[in-house]
Structure formats: structure tokens, C-alpha cells
Amino acid sequence: MKPWGKKAKAAAAVLPGGPPPGDAPRDRSLVTPEGVDLRLRLGDGGERATALMIDLAIMLGVLIAFTLLTLLAFVGSRGKGGEVIATVWMLVFFVLRNLYFILFELTPGAATPGKRAMGLRVAARNGGRLTADAIFARNAMREIELYLPMGFLIVNGGQVGAWISLAGLAWCGVFLLFPLFNRDRLRVGDLVAGTWVVKAPTRKLVPDLVQSSRPSHGRFVFTQAHLDAYGVKELHVLEDVLRRYETKTVALVAARIRLKIGWKASPDESDGDFLAAYYAGLRGRLESRLLLGKRRKDKHDKS
Incomplete structure (x- = not known):
């Protein structure tokens, strides 16, 4: 049996033939190497469209505010430095257009303000870590999907014929409505980058779980070496296991942790008590290291 948390790509298994009876059509199954079935729910078309509208409104608001500031600066300088002011405005416009989505999705939350407002985030479809390459790829496609055709119609709308305008609108419509015509609600950018947009889990390390996880009998004493075997990623997986508390999963994960850290279980030691104490x-170990400026992402992080 492989140790708990053995480094491997998580197997993202979409339920064959649709979700089982009783599950929502947007539910998906993500099975990790630890044997934990993490249920995911895809963001629907309405949520994604609303998130995009929120982000575009924020971008437009920032651009309008900065435009007013540049106009005030131009008036205040009595027409001097106009080229510099125009260059700064173009730079801000470039950042908003090309880097707004990328920079926000590169954060740990992997979500723009619009996605956060709708409870969404970007995730890798293969179950692995969301990479910068994937984020760049999915957002680079937005230029083709939205910005180029819309920019063409806005700038050249009065200079082109009706058929060309209609073709431009059809182009935008195909890309904008594409998520509605595939099971996983994927944009073209998601297909290229291997990503999807899912409902962000309400993952909180809240005090109730911590308090209930503390061993009252004091028989579980872990050494620093025991606790340094894993990092933040494994802590989150372990939290999911404890919250769900499925007997088979608890037993499997407990066995793999014991094997990994070399822990010899006593005859009367329960798997649930062991996992709660180890959690x-x-x-506690990770929080103490964080106070010292050290953050261990997972068991392969040597920092």
C-alpha cells in the first residue's frame, strides 16, 4: 500500500454516464491518491456570467476613475506633459485588459473579485495543482473569445457592412455561449488550459474542529519528526476526512499516516482518535512554523 499522500497526480474521475441518482447534474467526483472522494460542484452558466459582469464593471469603474484623474492632472499641468499622462493611461488600460484576470487567478484563491462574489474559483481538471501556465493559457484565449471581436465591432462598427457586423456578433455569441453547450460548462479557454470553474469550498479551520481534535487523554504524543512529515495540503485533506468521517476512509488514511510516520498503534487505539490527535x-506545528515565516506547502516542500 502506498503511503498516505504519495506524490502523484490526482485522478479526476468524472462519473460515467452522468452523476448517480440524487446528485445534482453539476456534481463531479475527484478521487485523490489518498482514497478521499472530494465532491466538486461546477459553477453554472448564470453564476459565471454574473461573475464576468462584476469583473467587467470593476474594470470599467477603475478605468473611468483613472481617466478622470488623468484629465484633472492634464488640466492641473495646464496642458503640459500630455504625452506622459496619455502613456500612463494606456499602461493602466493594458494592465486591466491583459492582467486583471491573470493576476487575481494567480492568487491562492484562484478567483477574481467577481468569482469570489459568486463563490467560484478556477481549478485544474486533472486534480493537480493549478499552474501559472494554465492560468495564462485560459486568459489568453479571452482575447480571441471576447476582446478582439468586440473591439472590432466598437471601433469599426460604422465602417463595415451589415453582414460583417452580423458575423462579428455571431463570433462573440458562439464563444460566450459555448459553456452552455457542454456538460462541464467549459469555456474554450478552459478546454485549452485544462481547467474548469467550480464552487469554492468553504474550507475553514474553525475552532470547533480544532478543539474536538485535541486528545483529552494525552496518550498521543507526536514528535517533531512525526509532524514534519506533512504540510498544508495534507492538513486540508485530513480536515476533509474528519469532517466527512466516513469509516472506511478514516481507517484507510489512518493506516497510511501510521505507516508514513512509523507509528505503532496500541490495541485499543481507534482510527478516529488517532486522526483527530494528529490533525x-x-x-499546531504548521501554525508555529508560520509564525517564524515558514510555510510548508506539502510533504515534498523541504523549506
């Missing part, structure tokens, strides 16, 4: 100890 409390691991979280």
Missing part, C-alpha cells in the same frame, strides 16, 4: 498536532 491537532499537525495544525
Whole structure:
């Protein structure tokens, strides 16, 4: 049996033939190497469209505010430095158009303000880590999907014929409505980058779980070496296991952790008590390291 948390790509298994009875059509199954079935729910078309509108409104608001500031600066300088002011305005416009989505999705939350407002985030469809390359790829496609055709119609709308304008609108419509015509609600950019947009889990390391995870009998004493076997990623997986508390999964994960850290279980030691105690100890260890400016992402991070 492989140790718990063995480095491997997570197997993202979309349920064959649709979700099982009782599951929502947008539910998907993500099975990790630890044997944990993490249920994901895809963002629907309405949520994604609303998130995009929020982001575009923010971008437009920032651009309008900065435009007013540049006009005030131009008036205040009595017409001097107009080229510099125009260059700065173009730079801000470039950043908003090309880097707004990328920079926000590169954050740990992997979501723009619009996606956060709708409870969405970007994730890798293969279950692995969301890479910068994937984020760049999915957002580079937005230039083709939205900005180029819309820019063409706005700038040249009065100089082109009706058929060309209609073709431009059809182009925009195909790309904008594409998520509505595939099961996983994927944009073209998602297809290229291997990503999808899912409902962000309400992952909180709240005090109730910490308190309930602390061993009252004091028989679980983990050494620093025991706790340094894993990092933040494994802590989150362990939290999911404890919250769901499925007996088979608890037993499997407990066995793999014991094997990994070399822990010899006593005859009367329950898997649930062991995992709860290890969770409390691991979280305490990671929090103490964080106070020293050290953040260990997972068990392969040597920092």
C-alpha cells in the first residue's frame, strides 16, 4: 500500500454516464491518491456570467476613475506633459485588459473579485495543482473569445457592412455561449488550459474542529519528526476526512499516516482518535512554523 499522500497526480474521475441518482447534474467526483472522494460542484452558466459582469464593471469603474484623474492632472499641468499622462493611461488600460484576470487567478484563491462574489474559483481538471501556465493559457484565449471581436465591432462598427457586423456578433455569441453547450460548462479557454470553474469550498479551520481534535487523554504524543512529515495540503485533506468521517476512509488514511510516520498503534487505539490527535498536532506545528515565516506547502516542500 502506498503511503498516505504519495506524490502523484490526482485522478479526476468524472462519473460515467452522468452523476448517480440524487446528485445534482453539476456534481463531479475527484478521487485523490489518498482514497478521499472530494465532491466538486461546477459553477453554472448564470453564476459565471454574473461573475464576468462584476469583473467587467470593476474594470470599467477603475478605468473611468483613472481617466478622470488623468484629465484633472492634464488640466492641473495646464496642458503640459500630455504625452506622459496619455502613456500612463494606456499602461493602466493594458494592465486591466491583459492582467486583471491573470493576476487575481494567480492568487491562492484562484478567483477574481467577481468569482469570489459568486463563490467560484478556477481549478485544474486533472486534480493537480493549478499552474501559472494554465492560468495564462485560459486568459489568453479571452482575447480571441471576447476582446478582439468586440473591439472590432466598437471601433469599426460604422465602417463595415451589415453582414460583417452580423458575423462579428455571431463570433462573440458562439464563444460566450459555448459553456452552455457542454456538460462541464467549459469555456474554450478552459478546454485549452485544462481547467474548469467550480464552487469554492468553504474550507475553514474553525475552532470547533480544532478543539474536538485535541486528545483529552494525552496518550498521543507526536514528535517533531512525526509532524514534519506533512504540510498544508495534507492538513486540508485530513480536515476533509474528519469532517466527512466516513469509516472506511478514516481507517484507510489512518493506516497510511501510521505507516508514513512509523507509528505503532496500541490495541485499543481507534482510527478516529488517532486522526483527530494528529490533525491537532499537525495544525499546531504548521501554525508555529508560520509564525517564524515558514510555510510548508506539502510533504515534498523541504523549506
